[in-house]
Amino acid sequence: MVTAPPTSALVVFALVAVAVGLFVTEVVSPDVTALSVLVALVLLEPWTGVGPQAALSGFASPATITILAMFVLSAGVQQTGAIRRLGALVAEFVAGDRRRLSTAIVAMTGPLAGFVNNTPVVAMFIPMVTELADEVHLSPSKLLIPLSYASMLGGTLTLIGTATNVLASDLLDELVGQSFSMFSFTPLGVVVLLVGSAYLLLVAVPLLPERIEVVDLVSEFGLEGYLHRVYVRRRSPLIGLSVAEAMEELDVDVDIIQIVRGEETLIAPVDRTIEQQDVLTVRADRDALDAFVALGALRRLPQARVTERELVEPEGLGTLVEASIARKSALAGETLRTAELRRRYTDTVLAFRRGGDLVHEDIADFEMSEGDGLLLYTTQETVDRLRSDGDLLVTEVARLPNHEETFPPLFETKAPLAIGVVGGVVALAALDVLPIAIAALAGVVAMVVGGVIETREAYKSVDWEVILLLAGIIPLGLAIQSSGGAAYLGELVAAAAPALPALVVLGAFYLLTGLLANLVTPVASVVLVLPIAVETAANVGADQFAFALGVTFGAATAFTTPIGYQTNLMVFAPGGYRFTDYVRVGLPLQLLLTVVTPVAIDLLYSV
Structure with a gap:
């Protein structure tokens, strides 16, 4: 016959129930929940049996x-x-x-x-x-x-x-x-x-x-009707303005992402100046495009279909990048407007994907969440920054057909050393x-x-977050044991x-x-x-x-x-x-x- 649980065990079980509820609902982040459990264990030491030293043992x-x-x-x-x-x-x-x-x-x-x-x-x-x-x-x-x-x-x-x-x-x-x-x-x-x-x-x-x-990525994100080309006429008020000034001046939901100037194709950072006879590649819905053309005294080029290849070519200047909001990214909860993503990375977000839903309109005010997908137009150099910063997980980079990534000779890199170090760690631990x-x-x-x-x-x-989660949650296992639970x-x-x-x-x-x-x-x-x-x-x-x-x-x-x-x-x-x-x-x-x-x-x- 099983006797009634000791009071100390009941207290720990109640604490476990609260922790599980917080983990599931994520009212606060898991690491904060874990640290809160750590503090509660010490405050309830007469029942949990976990004092300050034991509570901090997770960090060591x-x-x-x-x-x-x-x-x-x-x-x-x-x-x-x-x-x-x-x-x-x-x-x-x-x-x-x-x-x-x-x-x-x-x-x-x-x-x-x-x-x-x-x-x-x-x-x-x-x-x-x-x-x-x-x-x-x-x-x-x-x-x-x-x-x-x-x-x-x-x-x-x-x-x-x-x-x-x-x-x-x-x-x-x-x-x-x-x-x-x-x-x-x-x-x-x-x-x-x-x-x-x-x-x-x-x-x-x-x-x-x-x-x-x-x-291709343009079709995957449903952008066929949202990418257009317009011609800058001689009397356009945009001439001499930077890309940022032009978009602020007209105040419509349009992003200028590329400038074709004669034989040159230029990616359009916010400080790029617009000149007469430029051809601008823009992201906009039909109504916003009409307003942009009218206010900017521009001419639409309706036959100019914008494809992935046209955005990526010539290679090395601009590229399309699919990325997703990383776990615990600082961008989660932000909008493009508040995060100022374009100024940080010299890129333009063309569309969002959340599960099976695509978002093309009013994207500047779209609140980002973990796991959301983004399609960006940016430079090759920025791709490396995106990979290293950690807020966005790069999942695909558009390349021209028959592109082959080149690598330096293996022994001119640190790869052999890195692999050898990991192998050494495994061997030292395995052999005790x-x-x-x-x-x-x-x-x-x-x-x-x-x-x-x-x-x-x-x-x-x-x-x-994982480290704090571990350090905070390990003492809970000790409490389950020491309380008799x-x-x-x-x-x-x-x-x-x-x-x-x-x-x-x-x-x-x-x-x-x-x-x-x-x-x-x-x-x-x-x-x-x-x-x-x-x-x-x-x-x-x-x-x-x-x-x-x-x-x-x-x-x-x-x-x-x-x-x-x-x-x-x-x-x-x-x-x-x-x-x-x-x-x-x-x-x-x-x-x-x-x-x-x-x-x-x-x-x-x-x-």
Whole structure:
């Protein structure tokens, strides 16, 4: 018979309920919720058993340190161009074959994500995938969710595959004095990756709808009726004005994006001066165009159809760029008017895409949100700034047909050094020469000293929200344990399911963790469920290590929502997806792995 829970456990359960509610509703950001939980644990110390020192232990946790270092190591590999070079090799392998393309994406992304943080892997692969999909006349909607899912599955191959793995190892060590080694996950991870990859290739790719048609970016964003050319006549009042002054003077919803002047084609930054006989390429709806022509004493050129090629050619001056609002971008909640995007980047936003909806009118006052897609016209130089600043995720850059990206000789770059450093970190940790946190920090030092990444870029590469989330949420796991909450729930599960095999109980914990991961992030789901799962394993006579594996792998299955994991959100706009697409493809995969993973754990580790 299970006794009533202690008062201390009830207090912690109430705190958990409030935290889960805040995580789900995002009334405040997850990192702020986590730090609020940390403060509440100390204020309620008589019940939680967590004092100031224990509450701050998350900041000194090996998990937090390791994850911080892995962000920098991944950014170092990315900056060397190694992943873009890999994309060029894939393009050669694909050679126009659709099946080869989908196979190459899944087969390459999974193993790579086992050793390099999957977020930058997906960020670098999105442009490659969209361009290669265009070459084989396949909708990118067929490939981008599989790209995200493959990266999540690949993260289960090694300890450093995801932040969640490192955190789970640290928690397990605190709970039972046993932690995961570098390759503890690998046998099970290989099974999960193979099963998941087979599902992605045989089921997901055929099942996904073609949300985005295989067309150029102008057509993809529905801009055929919104791009026009006008001629600057001799008596136009715009002559001598800068582009910014002209648009302010006429005060209509028009953007001047390009100037054709004789044999020259010029991108139109706000300080470019308009001259007589210029041909202006403008973005405007029909009414705004009529007003612009009338007020500016211009002449419309109705036969001049503006295509992607005409905007990109001559190469090197201007280009079309598809991007999306990055997770936790400073642009979220801003409008083009308040963010002054054109002045910051010398670009013009031509249209927005939110899910399957396109926005062409009054875009200056459109409030941007995470995951929104944008079509920009800008310079090639600005593309590099967009990639490095982090507020926008570049997902496709328009290029002329038969364009081939050139790379310097491999050994004239820092790529071999960066890859060698990551390999060294893995080897040092795997051979128990150094703890993983120390090995990862040594790798960061090696990359900075070796010139792979600058100190300023290293700091920028860290997702500080994740670090604060970890540091704030780790003490909650300690409170669940020290308050008696984990022991009580473990007894409750054991008493409620005396006739159930341990394998079924493991499957239930796997499914619970996966469902929570879709709502409150994988990190939070592990902190909430792992102490209870370990305690339950002890109560039912099962292996605690096996149950910890089940929870850790369950957290990697946030497949059914775009917000469950950040790579899902990253592909949302480029793929033109709807929320239901993740449920349609992700839920069957999640249920499939709910059966496969516990059975594989039992066969490999004996539940």
